[in-house]
Amino acid sequence: MRMPAIFKRDKTFGQPVEWVTTLFMILFHIGAIAALFMFSWGALALAVLLWWIAGSLGIGMGYHRLLTHRGYKAPKWIEYVLTVCGTLALEGGPIAWVATHRLHHQNTDKEGDPHSPRDGGFWAHTGWIITGKAIHNKSQELLPYVPELRKSKFHVWISKWHWVPISVLGLILLVSLGWQYVMWGIFFRTVIGLHTTWLVNSATHMWGSRRFPTHDTSRNSFWVAMLTFGEGWHNNHHAHPQSPRHGLAWYEFDLNWYGIRALCLVHLAWDLKLPQRKLRAKNNDTISAQAFQAK
Ligand SMILES: [Zn+2]
Ligand SMILES: [Zn+2]
Numbered sequence: 001m002r003m004p005a006i007f008k009r010d011k012t013f014g015q016p017v018e019w020v021t022t023l024f025m026i027l028f029h030i031g032a033i034a035a036l037f038m039f040s041w042g043a044l045a046l047a048v049l050l051w052w053i054a055g056s057l058g059i060g061m062g063y064h065r066l067l068t069h070r071g072y073k074a075p076k077w078i079e080y081v082l083t084v085c086g087t088l089a090l091e092g093g094p095i096a097w098v099a100t101h102r103l104h105h106q107n108t109d110k111e112g113d114p115h116s117p118r119d120g121g122f123w124a125h126t127g128w129i130i131t132g133k134a135i136h137n138k139s140q141e142l143l144p145y146v147p148e149l150r151k152s153k154f155h156v157w158i159s160k161w162h163w164v165p166i167s168v169l170g171l172i173l174l175v176s177l178g179w180q181y182v183m184w185g186i187f188f189r190t191v192i193g194l195h196t197t198w199l200v201n202s203a204t205h206m207w208g209s210r211r212f213p214t215h216d217t218s219r220n221s222f223w224v225a226m227l228t229f230g231e232g233w234h235n236n237h238h239a240h241p242q243s244p245r246h247g248l249a250w251y252e253f254d255l256n257w258y259g260i261r262a263l264c265l266v267h268l269a270w271d272l273k274l275p276q277r278k279l280r281a282k283n284n285d286t287i288s289a290q291a292f293q294a295k
Contacts, residue, residue: 030072046184055229066079067155088169095159100144105238105241144226200231207222208222209235229256230247230253230256230257245274
């Protein structure tokens with residue numbers, strides 16, 4: 001029997017499965033489907049709130065724009081709060097996440113990129129996480145990418161115990177509100193958060209428009225941006241990796257940026273690393289440097 005092309009081309013299917021991660025993923029997906037049969041508006045509202053806390057405060061503003069790229073400065077306690085929010089997304093601890101993402105920026109779409117769709121769309125989305133040779137299992141190789149986080153006792157500690165906050169949250173929900181809220185607030189919400197984050201690795205390196213002629217396949221995707229609180233403006237991001245603002249035009253919705261601006265207003269964030277030079281947009285639509293500057 002001939003194998004369909006996707007199985008031949010996609011790197012996922014040539015690698016051994018990493019069973020611990022895979023079984024958790026299967027369990028969470030079953031939980032997410034089961035949640036659909038236990039609907040209530042209250043449970044849905046809780047799921048949306050936790051999606052924003054984990055996805056926007058945690059992954060977008062915390063793990064990505066603060067810890068990985070240091071696009072702005074914030075007090076340590078804010079950094080720690082955002083990091084704990086990030087663990088709620090069940091994407092691992094900050095050390096592995098940040099190192100993997102820095103590796104992606106260093107080797108985008110080349111040898112050594114942990115999740116390039118050149119190795120297959122499914123690989124870029126999920127395969128790189130659930131297979132045995134996945135980069136995040138090679139913790140020793142990742143260490144040189146995170147010298148400053150390894151010096152922080154907090155980040156070393158939370159990276160080891162990254163699964164504790166979501167477990168405690170699940171227990172609190174179970175005791176206070178019951179199983180329905182656990183199914184929506186933990187299982188359904190986490191699975192939505194994982195897939196939307198993964199879309200940044202898969203979809204925004206395959207589909208969308210390119211404002212900047214970067215040496216990679218990064219794209220700007222409106223729908224991925226809507227699902228990831230602004231992370232979908234990925235071509236903008238590869239062109240200006242340190243910028244804490246990814247949606248560079250006013251119409252490019254970027255809730256993570258609005259959150260960082262809100263922190264600035266109350267003096268809990270400063271020293272924004274916004275692009276300084278004039279940037280030329282597609283269709284001769286020039287965005288001036290002032291448009292990027294926080295007022
Ligand atoms: Zn990328
Ligand atoms: Zn990045």
